[in-house]
Amino acid sequence: MYNYIEGKLVEKNPAFVVIDCQGVGYILNISLNTYSQVKDLDRCRIYVHLAIKNEATTPVGFVMFGFAEEHERQLFRHLISVSGIGNNTAMLMLSSLSPGQLVDAILTNNAGLLQSVKGIGAKSAQRIVIDLKDKFEKGKLPQEIVSGGHNTNKEEALSGLTVLGFHKAAAEKALKKIMDQQGYDLPIEILIKEALKIL
DSSP states (O other): OOSEEEEEEEEEOSSEEEEEETTEEEEEEOOHHHHHHHTTOSEEEEEEEEEEOOOTTOSOSEEEEEESSHHHHHHHHHHHTSTTOOHHHHHHHHHHSOHHHHHHHHHTTOHHHHHTSTTOOHHHHHHHHHHHHHHHHTTOSOHHHHHSTTHHHHHHHHHHHHHTTOOHHHHHHHHHHHHHHHOSOOOHHHHHHHHHHHO
16 A cells, blocks of 8 residues: 655654655654664655554554665564564564564574564564575575675674684684674674684
């Protein structure tokens, strides 16, 4: 029904934005990832996922979820395709982890990282990995998720370590261990220093 809405941001907070498009105000629920990208903008384009609520207790029949980038919307749609993962849980996942972290966790069977999201238990985490890993490995996601965000630092650190003469597979394993333990926001120089302690 809607692909995107473009207009003036008249209200924005970490949970939702209101976009004025030709005099109509659209409320879109957003993730923290999207909020970080639009919080300083006056106008923007938000990609939309329209959900229909069938609950008799809610006065609103339609809910719109908004994403600053198309690849985050695609990831959201993959997540809600998993049995037991609803719209709100998928948004919470995208607010707790970056798209790159989520894809890394799924591709590397890191159910523990998925379980760090409130409401995701061991069974749900395993189901997400089982249902989505093959899809992601077969290239069903845009390259922006796989190589974007936090993975850029990892790739540059890996490049630096291979230039220093370390085997790529060993360096990659060391970097993964560091990022799993210390987080995905580490600068390149810290990643290399920590990897040198392991290698």
